[in-house]
Amino acid sequence: MVRILAIANQKGGVGKTTTSINLAASLASIGKRVLLVDLDPQGNTTMGSGVDKRLLDHTVYQILLGEQTIAKVRLSTKPGKYDLLPANQELAGAEVEMVSLEQRESRLKEALQAIQADYDFILIDCPPALNLLTLNGLCAAHAVIIPMQCEYYALEGLSDLVNTIKRVRMGFNPSIRIEGLLRTMFDPRNLLAQQVSDQLKQHFGNKVYQTIIPRNIRLAEAPGFGLPVLYHDRQSRGARAYLELANEILATAS
Numbered sequence: 001m002v003r004i005l006a007i008a009n010q011k012g013g014v015g016k017t018t019t020s021i022n023l024a025a026s027l028a029s030i031g032k033r034v035l036l037v038d039l040d041p042q043g044n045t046t047m048g049s050g051v052d053k054r055l056l057d058h059t060v061y062q063i064l065l066g067e068q069t070i071a072k073v074r075l076s077t078k079p080g081k082y083d084l085l086p087a088n089q090e091l092a093g094a095e096v097e098m099v100s101l102e103q104r105e106s107r108l109k110e111a112l113q114a115i116q117a118d119y120d121f122i123l124i125d126c127p128p129a130l131n132l133l134t135l136n137g138l139c140a141a142h143a144v145i146i147p148m149q150c151e152y153y154a155l156e157g158l159s160d161l162v163n164t165i166k167r168v169r170m171g172f173n174p175s176i177r178i179e180g181l182l183r184t185m186f187d188p189r190n191l192l193a194q195q196v197s198d199q200l201k202q203h204f205g206n207k208v209y210q211t212i213i214p215r216n217i218r219l220a221e222a223p224g225f226g227l228p229v230l231y232h233d234r235q236s237r238g239a240r241a242y243l244e245l246a247n248e249i250l251a252t253a254s
């Protein structure tokens with residue numbers, strides 16, 4: 001059975017893209033069949049997967065508008081060994097254009113049904129907003145991974161996201177749940193990071209992944225080469241942390 005995981009946090013710059021690319025590559029390196037969906041008009045997940053967003057014939061935008069099938073749009077990424085539904089700036093228009101369409105929240109979910117048997121995991125990188133694109137990600141997913149930086153306002157933003165997930169559960173996707181909260185860019189020498197991390201564990205208990213993603217320069221560099229960190233510097237702390245996360249996710253029942 002495929003596991004469909006949305007990677008979401010409406011706060012910007014918390015590590016959604018970094019987590020999407022490197023979790024996809026780590027799961028693929030363990031032998032899992034992975035599709036990564038870029039739902040962010042910034043197209044950073046696309047670029048970081050080694051695909052030039054300026055040279056695309058088809059993107060996820062056309063899937064959401066019903067103009068293309070996934071089979072036509074998906075690409076296989078060479079370095080990462082996973083498939084990708086790419087995105088670029090064009091996707092920013094989808095928000096407005098989907099408003100008049102029927103079942104606009106479940107366009108992605110409907111489209112994925114045709115190909116989900118091809119994969120063990122489908123990861124959906126959501127944009128930094130609680131908008132219709134993110135809603136499509138949450139409607140299509142079985143569960144949500146929430147990357148977060150352990151800093152002062154982190155918990156405040158989290159309650160908006162948790163409320164949105166609750167609304168999605170009541171409205172469109174009754175079985176959606178939080179898969180896990182992932183501490184990213186973690187610096188153990190930072191006292192505030194430790195305190196926020198402790199609060200997270202108090203509030204969310206075992207929903208907080210044991211794996212912690214450290215702040216690591218190799219993770220920040222790798223997208224510039226269009227590579228997951230695993231193929232940029234396999235021995236780096238960042239590469240090892242995302243492999244550990246992949247194994248932690250595999251060890252939990254779906």
Ligand SMILES: Nc1ncnc2c1ncn2[C@@H]1O[C@H](COP(=O)(O)OP(=O)(O)OP(=O)(O)O)[C@@H](O)[C@H]1O
Pocket residue numbers: 011012013014015016017018019040042044127128184185186213214215216217219220221238
């Ligand atoms: N563990 C890490 N160590 C060092 N740098 C990191 C780490 N994780 C992410 N970064 C860097 O931090 C920045 C933001 O990360 P990323 O793009 O993954 O966040 P995001 O949540 O996807 O952002 P957005 O909300 O804009 O989509 C990027 O420059 C990325 O390279």
